Amino acid sequence: MPCSRTDHLLREYFSDDLSPVLRVEIEEHVTACADCAAQLQELTGAARELRGWEEIPAPRWDRHMALFRRERGVEKDRRWRLAWQWIPAAACALMLGLTLLNTSVVYQGGALEISFGSPELTAVDRRLAEFNRLQAEEREEFAGMLARFEQLRMQDLETMQAGYELLADRDYETVRSLQQLVSLVGSAGVTEW
Amino acid sequence: MRVSNSDEKLVAGALNGSTRAWRQLVQRYERRVYNLGYRLTGNGEDAMDLMQEVFLGVYRNLHRFRGDSSFRTWLFRIAHNKAVDLNRRRKLLSLTGGLDESGEFAGGELSARPESEPDHGLAERERNRLALELLGRIPLEQRLVVELKIYQSLTFEEIAQMQEISVNTAKTRFYAALKKMRLIPEKENALLEN
Structure with missing residues (x-):
């Protein structure tokens, strides 16, 4: 006689979360119920036969690689195109940056000069540097002139001193000559007058 | 010593364009997917078709794999859907x-x-x-x-x-x-x- 509990119990028997209590209950029922025992045997037999499947090696195939390369190629191309779309935006950003930083590139004297800041300020700076350079040169020239004047002054002083000494010597000789003359005149006068 | 990469690493590698990672991933699962196809369709030719469809689906959806479930479960979800589609299209399984x-x-x-x-x-x-x-x-x-x-x-x-x-x-x-x-x-x- 068919058992009314067979379907319910056997359905639960094959579920993942069969509790130990329910397992014992089913096993006890199956031991006592021949109909359920027979059915359980048939079902487990089917499951056993299915599990007996021997895996077949997959045939060699390389379409997945071709597919992969093709898909990657497409994707790379797409990415490349996307990168190209970014170039105008990047160029605009660069130009904006250069403008904001007042960057100027000047080719001068065989060298490329890159400077940041206002061009007017740069010109002023350049003029100031030139002025400082000229001022230093003038200062140096003035110092040279002073040195030369000092040298000339010293030479003049030396010349003046030599002249004075010469003059003094001459004066002395003149005084002596006068004294000699006086003494000579004095002695002659006494005898004649 | 050779260390086998996890599925997730291979997925990341394949997404970065590594042919080697993709090949490893396919080789790891192709046998199981082929046998699944064989059992579902009953012949090697259709099993092969299904396997190719599955791996095509895997590749095209690889960027959507978030790791919420294991890669294996995700792969068999695709295989399941492909088998249903194939059945609907060709009635192979009727x-x-x-x-x-x-x-x-x-x-x-x-x-x-x-x-x-x-x-x-x-x-x-x-x-x-x-x-x-x-x-x-x-x-x-x-x-x-x-x-x-x-x-x-x-x-x-x-x-x-x-x-x-x-x-x-x-x-x-x-x-x-x-x-x-x-x-x-x-x-x-x-x-x-x-």
Whole structure:
């Protein structure tokens, strides 16, 4: 006689979360119920036969690689195109940056000069540097002139001193000559007058 | 020492364009997917078609793999969907074979032996033929549950999510499938002798 509990119990028997209590209950029922025992045997037999499947090696195939390369190629191309779309935006950003930083590139004297800041300020700076350079040169020239004047002054002083000494010597000789003359005149006068 | 990469690492590698990672990923699962296809379709040619469809689907959806479930579960979800699609498109799985009223084999695709596999021994071929005969008795929706439960060891909860059904329905489908495939001793002997 068919058992009314067979379907319910056997359905639960094959579920993942069969509790130990329910397992014992089913096993006890199956031991006592021949109909359920027979059915359980048939079902487990089917499951056993299915599990007996021997895996077949997959045939060699390389379409997945071709597919992969093709898909990657497409994707790379797409990415490349996307990168190209970014170039105008990047160029605009660069130009904006250069403008904001007042960057100027000047080719001068065989060298490329890159400077940041206002061009007017740069010109002023350049003029100031030139002025400082000229001022230093003038200062140096003035110092040279002073040195030369000092040298000339010293030479003049030396010349003046030599002249004075010469003059003094001459004066002395003149005084002596006068004294000699006086003494000579004095002695002659006494005898004649 | 060679360390095998995890599925997640291989997925990341494949997404970065590594051919090697993709090849490893395919080689790791191609056998299982091919056998799944064989059991679902009953022949090597359709199994191959299904395998290619599955890996194409895997590749195209690889960037959507978030790691919420294991890669294996994700892959079999794709395989499940592809099998359903294939069945819908070609009706390949609406088999004419299986047991007739008297319990004898009526022939059909699932009774075909995997003879295209030269390395497969006679005993293995017999076991597989018997499994295919049993699977031929049940409709696709039940065959998918049996496939995922017995061969892929998924839980009823995972199967239920995959098929968008309740866990109880998944259990019922599995039990109903087993009932249809149950081996009655005298018929089992006849089947084995066939």
